[in-house]
Amino acid sequence: MKKVREILKKILFLSPMATLLIAVPSFIFVFWVLAEEPENPWIVYTSYALSAYAAVITGTGIADLIRWIREGIRKHPLIQKLLESSVVRRYLKEHIFRTEISLYSGLMINLLYAGIKLFSGIRYQSVWFGTLAVYYFLLAVLRFSLLNYLRKRGRSTKNNQWEELKRCRICGIVLMALDWALAGIIILAVTKNNGFAYPGMLIYLMALYTFYSVITAVMNVVKFRKYGSPVISAAKAVSLTAALVSMFSLETAMVTQFGDAKDASFRRDMSAATGTAVMMIVLALAGMMVLRTTIQIRRIKRQEEDLHDSDSGIGR
Numbered sequence: 001m002k003k004v005r006e007i008l009k010k011i012l013f014l015s016p017m018a019t020l021l022i023a024v025p026s027f028i029f030v031f032w033v034l035a036e037e038p039e040n041p042w043i044v045y046t047s048y049a050l051s052a053y054a055a056v057i058t059g060t061g062i063a064d065l066i067r068w069i070r071e072g073i074r075k076h077p078l079i080q081k082l083l084e085s086s087v088v089r090r091y092l093k094e095h096i097f098r099t100e101i102s103l104y105s106g107l108m109i110n111l112l113y114a115g116i117k118l119f120s121g122i123r124y125q126s127v128w129f130g131t132l133a134v135y136y137f138l139l140a141v142l143r144f145s146l147l148n149y150l151r152k153r154g155r156s157t158k159n160n161q162w163e164e165l166k167r168c169r170i171c172g173i174v175l176m177a178l179d180w181a182l183a184g185i186i187i188l189a190v191t192k193n194n195g196f197a198y199p200g201m202l203i204y205l206m207a208l209y210t211f212y213s214v215i216t217a218v219m220n221v222v223k224f225r226k227y228g229s230p231v232i233s234a235a236k237a238v239s240l241t242a243a244l245v246s247m248f249s250l251e252t253a254m255v256t257q258f259g260d261a262k263d264a265s266f267r268r269d270m271s272a273a274t275g276t277a278v279m280m281i282v283l284a285l286a287g288m289m290v291l292r293t294t295i296q297i298r299r300i301k302r303q304e305e306d307l308h309d310s311d312s313g314i315g316r
Contacts, residue, residue, distance in 0.1 A: 012060050016068035019061040026054035106239055107147060110140045113209070113246070131185050132249060135178065139242050142174055146235045161230075162300060165293045168230035172289030175241060179283045182245065186275030189252055190268055203253055210250045213243040230293060237289060241282050248278045 014022070030051035033044055058065075090097050114136035121129030149167055217240040251274050255267050 012056060014057050014061055016061060016065045019057050019065055023054040023058045026050040104147065106242075107140055107143045109209075109213075110136055110143060110242060114140060128185075128188060131181075131188060132245075135181055135185065135245065136242065138178055138181070139238060142171060142238050143235065146171065146231055146238070149231060150235075162297070164230040165297050165300070168234040169290055169293035169297070171234040171238065172286045172293065175237065175282060175286035176290065178241075179279055179286065182275075182279050182282065186248075186271070186279060189271045189275060203250075206246075206250055206253070210243070210246045213239070214247055217243040230296075234289065237285055240285065244278045244281060248274050 026047075030047040033047040038044065114133045117129045117136060118133035120126060121133055146167070149163075217236065252267075252271050255270050
């Protein structure tokens, strides 16, 4: 029995290099088989067997593989030089600076995405694309205002909680106002019900961007709560809003592009359900931002008034 366990261990628990060399070609092979559908059954069965084995060794060795890749990257001479850079060290240690960089990248991606929508709206004479472009441009303006504040704050050692709370509340109010614009976009998608389709392979690129943005936005909203910065929380809320709207846009496009052209009622119901869900989430998110910051601002006001009354009493 011990010998059997040793054999299974050698077969199923491979080194990181062996896991990588077997798993990657096996997965590529099975994807090719699924795409090309070869007539020879032995090729199909072999690809399924290899992919199953690759899935097993990936599952048993994923932790060691991640550690091996991370260690290899960390010890690479280029990475060592980058780690010596003051900018990289600052990015790794300062969460405010890291958030500022993420806002910069998010702003650029937001503008690029809005530009694609605007170009598509003009190119295909689509009101849908045009309204989405305007919505994303407005989110970009909101992101830019938060970025501008973080850049100015980065030059000062003073942490003005009062100012952060006010900016976070303004951001929540703007998101609530933009929610009405989002409602108009949803009504347009439901009432017109003519759908739209991305040309060529563009829909797959949009899907990749959407999944990445949703996952990243949700992770960041949870991750950056511990820093207790209202402006950072507002920035992540804007990112989550953009990601949710992208998801609604992608869902509408995919139903149109891959669904049955005759089933107009299904497309209308899906657009209404998904759009309403996104609108309610954004409204709840913005409402919580406004409510929470208002309560905190009033608390700070009361503390300042109590402190002022106390100082006045001492003076008398």
